[in-house]
Amino acid sequence: MSEITCECGHVNPEGTVLCEACGKPFEENQHLNDNKPEQLLNMRYDGSARRSQTYQRTIVDKIWNFFSSVKIGVSIIIILVIASALGTVFPQEMYLPPGSDPTTHYKEQYGILGQIYYQLGFHNLYSSWWYLLLLAMLGVSIVIASIDRFVPLFKTLRKQKPKRHVNFMKKQRIFGETTSTDIDYKRLKKNLKSKRYKIHEEEGHLLAEKNRFSRWGPYVNHIGLILVLLGAMLRFVPAMYMDEFLWVREGETKEIAGTDGLYYIKNEDFILETYDMEDEANSQFQESLQNQSGPVPENYQTNAVIYERTDLPVVPGKEPELEKVREAEARVNHPIELDNGISLYQASYQQNEFSSMTFKLHDKGNEDTDYGQFTVNLIEPKDEYTLDNGTTIRLERYFPEFELQDGEPTQVSKFPRNPAFIFEVKVPGEETEVSFAGIGVNIDASGENDYKVGLVDFQTRDVTGLTVKRDYTLPIIAFGAAIFMIGVIQGMYWNHRRIWIQPKDTGVWVAGHTNKNWFALKKDIDRIVADTGIEPPVDQQEEKDEAERGNDDGIISDKQ
């Protein structure tokens, strides 16, 4: 370790740019902060010794230096920006219309570009390995960059002394020399205090400082970010996160997924309300409602009863004994919350699903004849139905939602939205006949049937779709977000300001530094020195600008 001993006596760690105690710039290390002799001092991290600037030999050093660079950090962020934007060019797979096949959908909808998009895996971009890798790199970069800077900055700010080196003072952006012996120090201190500066004194030299805590803002907010990222990662641990979906028909009681059979839910009623134009309470929406092509939904709601199973332990296959816990409503924006951390969200619905259909057997030519009726329960259809006259009707096939495709009946889904059946009708003493029956269809396959199976009645009910969620990562993520907010506010709404006042034989020197918002600091100092005999210091950067201006700023001076 080659420590640097300053002329003020302070021993600094290797790689220090400005003496921790007096601020003297060490010649040999100025390049570390890109300082040039003729320029103002770069005050970043107060010239403290950062690991990344000091060691660059081993592979560990190289990795450390890579991730601690702000340039690399910003590059990662920009790549994330571009990647994220790419993911919105076409819809992600999860937002495709239900039932569409991604292998063909992108090509059909978006042509060759869509095809390429799909082939590159951009249809699942946000869960792709490389997107997650970018996020991981972001996290690593945040951690390393923060440690690299926080530790030395913290130490340096604690060791700083009011007495400053000449070269430190002169090369501050805000600097002024006053040649006068008539200076009112008492008033100066009073002014500083009234602006809430803390004053440290060393042999008549003053350091007035405020809001040092704001320097820690970035590190606090970075910790918050890391917590959010960790929380998001924990989602991949199965015990932390559960996401299930439940269709429950009206009148039906179902086990709530993910509760190990402990909880059940009954759907008493599913309600869909739409805005009623006639209702006086909606008069302000009159015009808007008239402009809509269809009714506007006002409420989706499931009236449910929650049950708990009492016959523990759960024996598979055994009919559960249930005890009512409570009645509850799930509405959009108002999920049902159970004691065990599970929430039930109103997520979807299916209206007017068929629950049962009643048929009668009659002569093919005469609808008024009636040889008996039977009712098919569409959730649990029986294989065979027997009529009073001994006729058996076998359910050969059942299509819950059927569609005719090229003349062939095909099953579109397993939900009874448009049921159809193939029946085998056996009237005692006659040949077996095959009939195809559904809503508005009745096909006689052979063309030689004597009988017909005709629909006489049906019942419908609504089905509610609920998501079942339990997410133990939420508290971690929320906590991280809160820490992040505290950190950004701390770093953004306050700034760290320091004013150094150094008595000299000829008068007094004043210098000022802030980590942001120089005009505000300048205003502070001007007010503080106003009635003390000290001349207001100047913004050396602004002066330099002014000197350079006019030469190259391209403004055509019309008059003047």
Add this chain to the structure above:
Amino acid sequence: MKQKGGMTMELSVISSNLLYASFFIYLLATFIFGATVKVSNEKTNHKVGNIGIGVTIVGFLTQIGYFVTRWFAAGHAPVSNLFEFMTFFGMMLVFGFIILFFIYRITLLGLFALPVALLVIAYASMFPTEISPLVPSLKSHWLYIHVTTAALGQAILAISFAAGLIYLIRQVNQEKATKRTRWLEFILFGLLCAVGYIAVGTTFGAVNYEATFEAPVNEQMTQITYEMPPIAGPADGELLTERAFGPLFETPGWMQGVNAPVKFNAILWSVFAGLVIYGVLRLLLRKRIAKSIQPLLKSASPRLVDEVSYRAVAIGFPVFTLGAIIFASIWAQEAWDRFWGWDPKEVWALITWLFYAAFLHLRLTRGWEGERSAWLAVIGFAIIMFNLLAVNLIISGLHSYA
């Protein structure tokens, strides 16, 4: 019962009148700030600036009046459709300007920030303005909290654009045409497109122009009504209105939704009108527009303007994070059972957030203050506007407002 209906009607009339009034008050304030450009005496300048900010505040209070009365009339906070959201955004822009004016007292900022707000408010009124009912997912207090905070954050960030623009017009060398002068002209052209769109929309609105098409939407024949002459018709559409102009071509099929052709047509009109206005201005001024404005900005200190631009980001970034990321997540968790779902609108909020995070980090690096930072402020504003308008138009997600 009858009475309630009458009263809400009356309230909504008062409300829209207040909005009109605030618009003209902002316009007046803009002219007052404009007058400070010619005043070289610092004292007088200060005085005129005080009058300007006073008028601005009166306008702001008037617009608050609009907001509150409309809230009463609707029974919910008026931030639930694109008209309401953009109007609110305009109001927050003025608020952001007021904050930064009191920190830095630069009158020039008013000359740039207020016109942006005026543009946004006028643009908003191109969308359907009637009070609309809330669909179930929007019925949440978190909606108001999220939308208002997000809009405030975006508005303060947009002030950074106004300051950045001052910086660029002031600083970009106009002696000869370069890449930088061309980009600068392009930014001004973009603003003129918004002006053009408003002019075209208002004109055809005043004469109640309508042209109706019948076209297949999701395999169903649907009537689509244009309120501007159709340059681009709906794909496979048939014009029903007699003696109507156009269409010259069809809207590309990948733009989805019933309103896509209408919106696409509106974009074409605004580009066309923007080109015309820009062309006329160039002919009148006989030089680049930025070059013509530049001498007026001579009194501005570039470093101060740069600090204002940066300060706006520093103030706006936390507000934006809170509103557009955190409150948005809380609401999404309640309404859609997931706090983050990679919906395009959400992704673009994330992009905005990441972009401004990159901006803040670049500011820590030497050489990124001043001009580069001003360009970044412009890009940031472009991203915000893209999220506001283009994502609704081109990529329709769960947040489809319009």
